[in-house]
Amino acid sequence: xxxxxxxxxxxxxxxxxxxxxxxxxxxxxYEGQSxxxxxxxxxxxxxxxxxxxxxxxxxxxxxGNKKAKIYxxxxxxxxxxxxxxxxxxxxxxxxxxxxxxxxxxxxxAICDELGIAPGGTSKDGMFTLENVACLGCCSLAPVMMxxxxxxxxxxxxxxxxxxxxxxxxxxxxxSN
Amino acid sequence: xxxxxxxxxCGIAAGGKKVKEAxxxxxxxxxxNIEITSTGCIGMCFYEPIVDVIDDKGEVFTYVNVTxxxxxxxxxxxxxxxxxxxxxxxxxxxxxxxxxxxxxxxVLQNCGIINPEKIEDYLEKDGYKALKKCLxxxxxxxxxxxxxxxxLRGRGGAGxxxxxxxDAARKAKGTEKYVVCNADEGDPGAFMDRSVLEGDPHGLLxxxxxxxYAIGANYGFIYCRAEYPLAIERLEGAIVQAHEANFxxxxxxxxxxxxxxxxxxxxxxxxxxxxTALIASLEGERGMPRLKPPFPAQSGYxxxxxxxxxxxxxxxxxxxxxxxxxxxxxxxxxxxxGTKVFALAGKIRNGGLVEVPMGMPIREVxxxxxxxxxxxxxxxxxxxxxxxxxxxxxxxxxxxxxxxxITRTGAIMGSGGMVVMDEATCMVDMAxxxxxxxxxxxxxxxxxxxxxxxxxxxxxxxxxxGEGRMEDLxxxxxxxxxxxxxxxxxxxxxxxNPVLTTLRYFxxxxxxxxxxxxxxxxxxxxxxxxxxxKDKCTGCTACARKCPxxxxxxxxxxxxxxxxxxxxxxxxxxxxxxxGAINVE
Numbered sequence: 001x002x003x004x005x006x007x008x009x010x011x012x013x014x015x016x017x018x019x020x021x022x023x024x025x026x027x028x029x030y031e032g033q034s035x036x037x038x039x040x041x042x043x044x045x046x047x048x049x050x051x052x053x054x055x056x057x058x059x060x061x062x063x064g065n066k067k068a069k070i071y072x073x074x075x076x077x078x079x080x081x082x083x084x085x086x087x088x089x090x091x092x093x094x095x096x097x098x099x100x101x102x103x104x105x106x107x108x109a110i111c112d113e114l115g116i117a118p119g120g121t122s123k124d125g126m127f128t129l130e131n132v133a134c135l136g137c138c139s140l141a142p143v144m145m146x147x148x149x150x151x152x153x154x155x156x157x158x159x160x161x162x163x164x165x166x167x168x169x170x171x172x173x174x175s176n
Numbered sequence: 177x178x179x180x181x182x183x184x185x186c187g188i189a190a191g192g193k194k195v196k197e198a199x200x201x202x203x204x205x206x207x208x209n210i211e212i213t214s215t216g217c218i219g220m221c222f223y224e225p226i227v228d229v230i231d232d233k234g235e236v237f238t239y240v241n242v243t244x245x246x247x248x249x250x251x252x253x254x255x256x257x258x259x260x261x262x263x264x265x266x267x268x269x270x271x272x273x274x275x276x277x278x279x280x281x282x283v284l285q286n287c288g289i290i291n292p293e294k295i296e297d298y299l300e301k302d303g304y305k306a307l308k309k310c311l312x313x314x315x316x317x318x319x320x321x322x323x324x325x326x327x328l329r330g331r332g333g334a335g336x337x338x339x340x341x342x343d344a345a346r347k348a349k350g351t352e353k354y355v356v357c358n359a360d361e362g363d364p365g366a367f368m369d370r371s372v373l374e375g376d377p378h379g380l381l382x383x384x385x386x387x388x389y390a391i392g393a394n395y396g397f398i399y400c401r402a403e404y405p406l407a408i409e410r411l412e413g414a415i416v417q418a419h420e421a422n423f424x425x426x427x428x429x430x431x432x433x434x435x436x437x438x439x440x441x442x443x444x445x446x447x448x449x450x451x452t453a454l455i456a457s458l459e460g461e462r463g464m465p466r467l468k469p470p471f472p473a474q475s476g477y478x479x480x481x482x483x484x485x486x487x488x489x490x491x492x493x494x495x496x497x498x499x500x501x502x503x504x505x506x507x508x509x510x511x512x513x514g515t516k517v518f519a520l521a522g523k524i525r526n527g528g529l530v531e532v533p534m535g536m537p538i539r540e541v542x543x544x545x546x547x548x549x550x551x552x553x554x555x556x557x558x559x560x561x562x563x564x565x566x567x568x569x570x571x572x573x574x575x576x577x578x579x580x581x582i583t584r585t586g587a588i589m590g591s592g593g594m595v596v597m598d599e600a601t602c603m604v605d606m607a608x609x610x611x612x613x614x615x616x617x618x619x620x621x622x623x624x625x626x627x628x629x630x631x632x633x634x635x636x637x638x639x640x641x642g643e644g645r646m647e648d649l650x651x652x653x654x655x656x657x658x659x660x661x662x663x664x665x666x667x668x669x670x671x672x673n674p675v676l677t678t679l680r681y682f683x684x685x686x687x688x689x690x691x692x693x694x695x696x697x698x699x700x701x702x703x704x705x706x707x708x709x710k711d712k713c714t715g716c717t718a719c720a721r722k723c724p725x726x727x728x729x730x731x732x733x734x735x736x737x738x739x740x741x742x743x744x745x746x747x748x749x750x751x752x753x754x755x756g757a758i759n760v761e
Contacts, residue, residue, distance in 0.1 A: 035478075037460035038443050042402070076462040076619075077443035079402055091403075095364030096559060096595045097521035099609050108746065112724075133446065133613070135403060136367035137189050138519060138595075139221035139527025148405055150189035156751070 216375020218288025325501025561590025
């Protein structure tokens, strides 16, 4: 018997069908290890790119925890995503140094280029824009990181160029 | 001859990998067999990508802001013909960087010098000698005594004496104890820990192993931000190497002492920098702080005695053991010993990492090492201590950097972020920015922090929109006091600091926003207007084409004008105009 708040909360998660068997190696890796819930969630997100509702339920089941607890952790930490993401994730730095060097202008340019709001994914499923607190490359502010690669000293135009460059590369790759 | 390239996160972001590729291709074309090693961040991020050419006599020539094209020139002229390309060289062994003259490098001694992926490099720089000394010649009590002599204080923010924490954990009952390294460097604007993790991971490991020996722990955790993927990769490599050399593992170097270290990735929560929240997160829970006492030294990870220090604190330890506590205490001021690493960022010319003896005036750090303000603008304030800190105004620029003096200004030392601001930075907007951050990051446990920061943010947003009232200022101050009193952990207790310091030093800016509906720094969108200077506008129509709302109209080759009702103040016109015809007021 689950209470109504839990059901209500579940509407925030993505209820798409996923292949749960992909999670078996994760459960095996952390078997018998206490204190590994966050690591399990991180690895799960590594598989699907986000945390599908079915996966969260499975984690609760397999680790012997209440669903509410798993949802609590998944929503507490900003790293965890509850919805599918694009092929490329743009982490846009909102740190102090980036802020004073005009990160909001960069943000506007990216949103405009992709037609999305922060946190959103472009219609073609290519880019997700996420705001992050600080990427630690403050002397190159403003900075963004796309799939692990950092781009520094951005201007609104150079940020657009980076995105266009990736689109170009993708198209080139498709025709090859 | 040897080549060395800086490939910390900053070096890579500046294009270091492309430069390395260019060097490799060029060397291959010329059939030259020359080793290229990579190193971490030397702290001069504004010079990245940096390439060192080390000749056979060991002399180092440092090339800065290297591009793939410059790299080819370096290979052709310097490596093949043996003639250094003077115009790109910024420092040599005989004439080192000017910026380094005033610095004393203890924590950063190896950063940007050694290859962090090779334990041999670290060993060459006396690496793990301190650990050997501890295991062979010192009792745990003697180790703690040496740290006490050094006067080392926690470099993460609060500045608590390190020896005291170690001693408490050592004396705590129980045989199962833990050493934890806080590498959850969450302060926006601080990146010293990232550089140490990326540039000298063995330095941290050695410090932690020594701490383990001193307090009697056999396990250590490094709680590292997931936003630092390169740091995690280098740490993982270093741990494997340390195991192979038996600096980690069972019966270390035959001493009977065993110690192992694991990395735990954080999941993005600023509050996890607070030690009890960090422990909760290590245990796999939501990172929420709890009441102290009991302190982690008595009851930490799963209730066991636990010592928590941050990266920079542990990284000081090997140097102290090798050179003696007294040598460390010789640097700095009476109460703040040793050196401190600062991350210079914001509107500063030479952004990067600097390590200076405590007590150096802020002016010296910013002007003599940091090169002053970008574009020769005027210094307005420096923000220290991140969202928990405050803004130090121009009138206090001669404040020495030590724990007590900084605290007196209303800011805090924090982890050492220094974000420099010029006259184009709006201090009310700055306060709003930090409140937005703490409001977002509040874990929600304490009502004052959860709701109080939200109310403060609303007031600040109102003021920056030009809808503020004079009584807002009193209300802000009252909320500051209540939040400080009513919050359990450091996050809430210090969250009002940015507001308190800006109210204290820049009240006139608040008043200008409220009474005159003006933003003196011309940053707050709602309070500025864009107009076109008729005498400067050539009617090129560039701005009109860029305007997203079609607010700019005019005939070709005739001065244009902006319809204020349509203007959304995006600033595109000001960026586009090549004639300086856009006036912002």
